[in-house]
Amino acid sequence: TGSTLKVTPALPAALSGAGTAAAAGPDSNTPSAAAAGWTLEIHTGEPAPVTGARLLTGTRLDAEFPPHEFRLATTLATNALLENQGAEVAFWVTQGFRDLLTIGDQRRADLFARQHHRDRPLHHHTVEVEERLDARGNVLTPFDPATLMPIAAQLVRRGVRTAAVALAHSYLNPAHEQAVGRVLRAAGFTSITLSAELSPLIRLLPRARTAVVNAALAPVMDAFVEKVRACLGPAARTFFCLTSAGGLEEPETFRARDSLLSGPAGGVAGCAAAARRAGFSRILTLDMGGTSTDVARWEGDFLYQFEQRLGQSVILAPSLRIETVAAGGGSICDVAPTGLTVGPRSAGADPGPACYGRGGPLTLTDVNLLLGRLDPGKAGIPLSRPPALAALETLKHKMTDHGLPVPADDATLLHGLLKIAVGRMAEAVRSISVRDGVDPAGCTLVAFGGAGPQHACAIADQLGIPQILVPRDAGLLSASGAAAALPERFAERQMLQPLADAVLNLPPVVAELEAGALHSLNHPAGQIRRRLAEVRLQGQDTSLTLDFAEPGGLAPAFAEEFQKLYGYPPPPHRPLELVSLRVIASPPAPEEAAEVFPETSDLSIPPTASGPHLLQDAFSTLIIDPGWSARQGSQGSWLLARISGKAGSGTDSALAPSPAAFDSPAPAPAPAPASASAPAAPTPPQQQQPAPVETESEAATAELFRCRFQGLVDAMGELLRRTAVSTNVKERLDYSCALLDADGRLLVNAPHIPVHLGALGKCVRRSVAVLPPRPGDVLVTNDPACGGSHLPDVTVICPVFAPSGILLGYTANRAHHAEIGGITPGSMPAFARNLAEEGVVLPPMHLVKAGVSCENEVAHRLTGAPFPTRALADNLADLRAQTAAARHGAAALLELCQAHGEETLRARLGQLTAQARRALARTLETAPLTDARAVEALDDGTPIAVSLTKSGGRLTVDFTGSGAVHPGNRNATPAVVRSAVLYVLRLWTGEPIPLNEGFLDLVDLVLPPGFLNPDFAADPAHSPAVVGGNVETSQRVVDTLLHALRLEAGSQGTMNNVIFGNASFGHYETVCGGSGAGPGYAGTDAVHTHMTNTAITDMEILERRYPVRLEEFSIRPHSGGAGAFPGGRGAVRRYHFRAPLTVSLLTEHRLTPPIGLVGGGPGACGGQWLTLPDGARQDLPGTVTLAVEAGTTLHLHTPGGGGWGAGGPGSASPEI
Template sequence: MFKLRVDTGGTFTDCWALAEGESHPRLAKVLSSGRLRVPVREWTGETELTITVPSGWRTGDTFFTGYKLESGGESALVLSYSAREARLVLSRPVPKRDSIDLFTREEAPVLGARLLTGTPLDRPFPEIEFRLATTRGTNALLERKGAKVALFVTSGFADLPIIRDQRRADLFALRHERPAPLFSSVMEVDERIAADGRVLKGLSPDANLNDRALELLEAGIDVAAVALLHSHRNPVHEIALRDHLLALGFAHVSTSAELAPLVKILPRLETALANATLQPVMQAFVDHHRERFSGESRLLMMTSAGGLEPMEQFRPKDSLLSGPAGGVSGAAAIAEELGFERVLTFDMGGTSTDVARYDSGFQYDFEQRVGNARVLAPALRIETVAAGGGSICRWVEGGLRVGPESAGAQPGPACYGLGGPLTITDVNLLLGRIDPANFGIPLTSSNLEDARRAALDLQRLAGIGGEEPDSGFLSGLLDLAVEQMADAVRTISVREGADPSEYALLAFGGAGPLHACAIAERLGISTILVPGEAGLLSAYGLECAGIERFAERQIDRVVDDPGIGEIFSTVENEALESLAAAGERGTITRRIAELRLTGQDATLTIEVIPSESLSDAFLNRYAAIFGYTPPAGRAIEVVSYRAIAGTGRKTGREAYAVDSARKPESTEGFFLNRNLLRTGDEVSGPRVIQDPFSTLYLAPKWTATLANNGSLVLTCQGYRGDRARSRPEAVERELFRHRFDHIVREMGTMLQRSAISTNVKERADFSCALLDGDGELITSAPHIPVHLGAMGLCVRKVRERVPMAPGDTLITNHPAAGGSHLPDVTLITPIFDRVGSPPVAYIANRAHHAEIGGITPGSMPPSATCLAEEGVVIAPRHLIREGESCFDEIAAILTNAPYPTRRLSDNLADLNAQLAANRRGAEMLESLLSEHGEEVVAEQFKHLKDRSLEALSHHLERFGDREVAAEETLDDGTPIRVSIQCRKGSLAISFAGSGAVHPGNLNATPAILQSAVLYVLRLWTQSPVPLNEGLMRAVSIDLPDGFLNPSFDEDPMLCPAVVGGNVETSQRVVDTLLKTLGIQACSQGTMNNFLFGDGNFGYYETICGGAGAGPGYDGASALHTHMTNTAITDPEILEQRYPVRLHRFSLRPGSGGGGRWHGGNGIIREIEFLAPLEVSLLTQHRIVAPYGREGGSDGQCGRQTLNGKLLPGIAAFAANPGDRLVIETPGGGGWGTADAESK
């Protein structure tokens, strides 16, 4: 029996086969299009030619008979083939080219099977054990080439897959393009299940549902996805509806609870949609292979989790990452053969790079993003970054960029000769690290010249002269790509508490070994493993994988619940039974639980060892990752449990053992054929070592030794860390920009993962920033705009008030100290380069605490008239003083205020999370300072600000000298007046004439105004520069006393209320600035703040609406705009945690303004209260409509009703069980007259 292992990627299909009785595998790589591209040796006649057959192909006489040959766009049938001469005879003449394509109608894996088994078209295959990994489903999702699907969803939620979590993808875009949903039609189902699984309204398919279903079938839509609320608790309705649809004639129905019995309706719905749309595509793919192989053959599919399952039992959603999983499986086997228990895998291909961590076992994720879809399925934890051989090197807005765009296969890199751009492949070629004679496609001198010209063009844009590509510039481009890939490795190691330098790097893929030394040096790794199958490792990984089945269960019980053990046993039995159904006997190989603190959203994955304490394992892992022990008194909850039953993975080749190193024979020259090496051979860099499927660049100071299993083991001689060398300025600047951005992104990840509250964890209402020694904002993660612009002012105010020393972290929420409103708590950590010197930088973050006291739960009281009524005021002070905790002092402040916090434990837990984020940022920045020095880092800070100033200056030149002005009013008539004067490249913005200090809570602060101005400037320029205070250098702001700049007394009882100024006035200031500059029509202009709670808790959400239209585009519907971008809580999480029921979350048709370009629609959100609660609403644009521009009509005002009775825009009331609140958010304004030239 043949063993055949095939990985079908987007471009290439890798094939590995082992015939019975043979010890060496047969290898081949073919195009995934199902074509064989081969060089022509000679055209010997009009219909005859000889070809060069790659080594490894088993192509005997008559093998290609019956194939089609294509050359120059024309095709002919191959009438005969002579293997000895490699001669083809054709049915008709075709244009004569240097290479030709041979193909049949068979899929690439079948074509690979023919090549490796030597089976021509007219003969049956021998008996084969066939294992397949494929990205067919992934590509179909990304390219929207799946089946047409009908979605059936609980009544009131038909628009959920459109609204999703309400966040916009690009914080600074004016035009928001929403991806098309995966369904073709959606139908609401009249049924309802409660959060605890009780049936509230039974399912009874009526005539309307039946008629609509039959209409869909008549329209050719016979695939359905069913996703009903809380079906993970009780799937009875989904099962009944599935059976009903199948009885009506649907060919396939995917139900969400069957595919993923886990809480959160949105990802479960998207999983059902993804599985449904792929089912016909993948079924046809599987059937094609089943039909080709004999009945005695066994066909197995690789899953994203690195296990195998019979083709007839696999589900499309489980195979989306099967190719990368095969690579990790193969890497783990190679590592074990070589005696390495801990490796970081590095798989670099043409468009992207996959990295993973193997630590004597696989790491798993249970939710993946594929394009815009979230899919719930077990998968090996693999981090993907858009950096590959095809990554485009380009000049954008004054800076170099490498990726994320890729040249792909068409037109490909510049060296392909098809007019493609400069790519990383071209750079390696020009640096002499790729042998043109042994490249994947033959390269001529003309191809090299194409790459050279592309490099010179980019070089000139970067301000570097010369008639030849500069090697320092080219090396710098590689450094930019390496930086991105190294960050991906850090993500799966440092973020999980693992030190990369303690691991070996295992490099594979066509381009992985080419960059492995640079990656290792960047991460301080001293050992690299390069398998003999490096270019085909994903296929070899299929040989190493075992048959596995997962079983999983949502649990949501405290860890010491006496029923936990029984649930674990039930899940394990389900896994074993599923394995038995696949015809296999095995054992439970892994037990994995997801645990969290009660009230927390994110979980930690814990390996369950029956003899050890789950609680202790959780506490130890928590401390290792987040750097602090969880707060006392918080119970630990088991969220879910998964059991893996399997037959076990295998290795079995000889382990690494070299008695003595020796110099290889016949290895003259820079380029070395790997096949010439023998076990024990030792080669020193710099060299290039090649095989037919992969290229290794052995850098200086690295040595490679060939192990018994065919792998190369690379070791570094005395070098650790990033190589100090001179780089072109343009390269150096881009490297530092990337590193600064990485710091704030990592801070955000740490904060969100370690926080307790729904507000931070689920809604992501926080921001992280890096500031220079002057306390000016340098860069920030794309978080919440109303936070970001205020960070610099806050740091400068705090350092004026409180002396800072090494080891300090300071805290404040005071509006007079650069704060916004009291729930937004800011932590500031100064960074010192030398003792006794001032800080050289600051790390800061700001997070919204959903409860911080005040006269109403949620700390955003609509009726507040002074600051003290809004919550606990924290004047600037230490949270950490020279390394010593001051948490007890902060706890005393939070509990001893006139209106103290209702959730002290949540406050302290989120403060710990904020502190962990600052510490992570500080560690990363201090590492940069140690590596490069304070002067270099300060110079790079300055450059980033200069770059932002330059972007604004160019825009001001185009704007010209002029004065513009506009006015808007709040719903209560308070005016906001803006005048802008542009003169000689500077901008003077005045708010003179705006309203006096507000008697309510709509007062803003200078920090809020600066945030709004900075955001609008970044929006106005539409330039991809960091949001930093370089944008403010050419700007002056005149801000008279009034409600936009009130005075603050030392006594909070005498300070104006500001809670609405941050969330509502900020939006209206942006409306007015946009109106002044004529950028676009008004968006919803409000955050639609909705709060409820009682004496024990507070819940807060902001709600999306319509975006304004602009010249050339419609406004987006159901999206957060401008100064906020928080996610909305998943409906099932909302109902599971709080005493409410969500009845409707839908678009509000017709609420967007008309015009040539329409404003986006708002939404409707209907909530039923299930317990006595205090409710607050803080909104705008309930009286003043969002304006249209250039003849476009206004968007509709928002409105809210309680039991049908209209409520004011700012309201507070006591809700009783059964009360229903309906919130309708504003639409965006239209742009242009409706009778203008049609779109």
């Protein structure tokens, strides 16, 4: 569409000529001439960037542009993706994987949602292609073009012209994808994206997602770029598009997927240019706009990532490493069960903040306006205080309704809201620096965007950053970054080779990549700017990106970076793997004049003055806080420095005077920037005195601490994921991290795996009762008698002591080790008769004692059991990763203690459980709990009986009537049952509160002796087996509780555990199924439910690592329960084993179906069978361990969910 301008009172001379205009005025709808009071809408018929160029160059609509260079950065593709406004796409995928993009990695987005939402798919049609390659790229099933031509022709007749093609292992051999592309082109498709051509990297799922995203956006983006180019005509001597990597590409090679993060990338490029001019080499960037804040790091060159997430789409493409937090000027200030919130919801542009006068809610912009931190007279649009004040009153009423204390004066509340926003932004900056081993205090903060400079001092104070650079064109830096960007080309190659072998042959590979990059760049001054290698420990998924000059330096560079990031050296005897190589070609950056910041100035702000000061132009606002000085540079930028001995208190003090101060006359403007094309720097007002210091807002302070505690455990989880060796941790994400108080009560968790979380508190309490904590200790255990779940789940506990010696609390994590011994590989035997047969039991013991490693003692225990571990090196590597994560959390807690004091910290920790306790109390007040009881049974008939009753404000959960100790492995420890109860209580309350043991404060749990409370002997050989209790019984307990509460029909009620391996390896995965329907919503197909949420290994990685071929992973037809709201459908997963292996299955709902409720039908039972090498079928029970021959195929069909309500659609069929 053409651009539209509303102009009052007259048409700009630059736009005279061609075009159309519509005008409206006070007396006539068709005026003969524009006059004061008239508004003209001008439709140019040209894209907005072209109209902008005409305004800048003074070019009439009927005139040609003067010679120029044009650089385009646009959010067009990003908006089209988020709004699902792309082209109609046909997706072509290897046979057996038609539902690849729907199932994804099988995880649900919200751990505690009963109704699971998936993004609408970007593709509209799916076609399975009969072809197959093996994990080395060899052809197993040839592709026959004749099979596709009729389908392609039919789609073209229906108007479909856009295709995305993603075939298994095409990154190794693209021949089949190319052949499909030729068929589609011959049939009439005009836009075709081939996954291996776009991203020749292992992992089918993200490669397919990237191909579909690019395909959906390519016609939209290509048409837009071509229209801009045509409108500019031959006067555009060069035409470049800005990419997400901060570089420039010509339209001929520009891909739609490369534009998605080009806006934020332009800002970082502008920051880099400003930092170079000012002489800074280590910066953290802060870009705050209307809806979000972007942060990044730059250290003399860009930091890249090669996979990014936008919405639920994962895109493989080079981009700058940018973190985004949903905190911007439009972030809504509201009340939630946890307290006051700022974001993540935004008021957007319409209705916008309350001060826009269009009925919007209170936002951060309103907060700044009411605090006098924004000059309405200099804003680009009218801002009004009365509607902002009215919105503030509405918030205060909501606080009263939620029982939150309302401060006596508005300023206190406003400052509290401001502190929350600043805290969230500071956490994002901390995340991108501290997690990489970088101290923020050693960096300069570069603030830009409309509101970045407005909050920079407060953020810098929180992070200890000593100086801030505000570029001269801070409000327009994303645009000026496009001017500073350079043409560049990436060339990459997947290697996946042992580093020791690869280095011998790297020089010719690197030379070939460099030649390709330079040829593609096609620039006379082109040079290789960087060489990047991704290296990892063999068996790990997470790699480190290393700059290198010579291949021989990669191994020592890896060791140095590993130590810097994780605090311990890499395992000395573990080989390294070279994952990929990349080279970047670009011309050298042009020389720029340095910007200097004189010590003296004739500006109205002395170099050593205390704030506050407000500097504002039409595009950005800068607040200089108390304790900071400011100097303007020779090119118009501002350099702020913390005054020695006067550390600012950030948002703890009033940051600007009252609005009346803006009525005073402004001083003379500051000197213009050196660049005539850049907007002028904001002009400083007269010196102003700070307002009185605020009184604390209790609600805001509580929310600040909650956010910091949550950030602490989130960072622990991210560190553990990146450093662990086990596939279960790094790919399946089968781990959890938590913060506990000094009594060992669970307070905050990173919501990973629910079955872990409720058990961690009991595990910590039992462990420290055995081994009282001391400074420098780290404990380890997996003992079910001490709060463990099953033996592969190993818990690491780190006590945290204040400098005074007082115990503050504990950080802990639990991770599923791929191997811990036992009678079968993978340590999950289907028919273990006792605990010893399931693996090695680690009673609570020291992993580190008073700072001294006890790893040898742990190793002795792991190898000295009757059925020892088969992978000691991996166990020890994962324990080191768990220790590093726990210590990282402990260090963050100590940092909080030093900042706020021991008593304050302990009091704030104690407040966290109160929120959960109040939430359950509110639910108990309103829930009738009439006949809240249910009895369900395992497939072998073992009953699970539960009743829930309330009395005197307390809830009794009674499992009397449940089965006796199980002769097999379905015994669940009390810790696992507590986890299930805690999870269901969180679902029942329906409030977005962190899962902690406060939910159990009002609960009396009755667990009679039996399979939900078995007795454990000192000798594991005389203790009951528990592996199935953790993964299967826990699911059935949850469904029984939900049945008793009538909250939701039965979900698949199993984790569908599949374990296969031999003496050299073991692989374990859990498989999704259908979720149960509930009141007002249908179940979800093929998703992980309730007590688990692990990702499933990508089929290409699975096949490369193990002797197995995955032949199908799809949604199982006709398996959801019938009902007004049908249950979700299960999944089909088919494995072909290429070597003799031992296979174990642990499953439920093979004989009894998931129940429907309120008249809804049951979901279909699951089933499994083998196709033997001779073609015969062998049916299997739900629990089995057996040896299979090479050439055997395992068929796994998972259960569907139950339906809700009588009538309506439904499809459950119990037949397999």
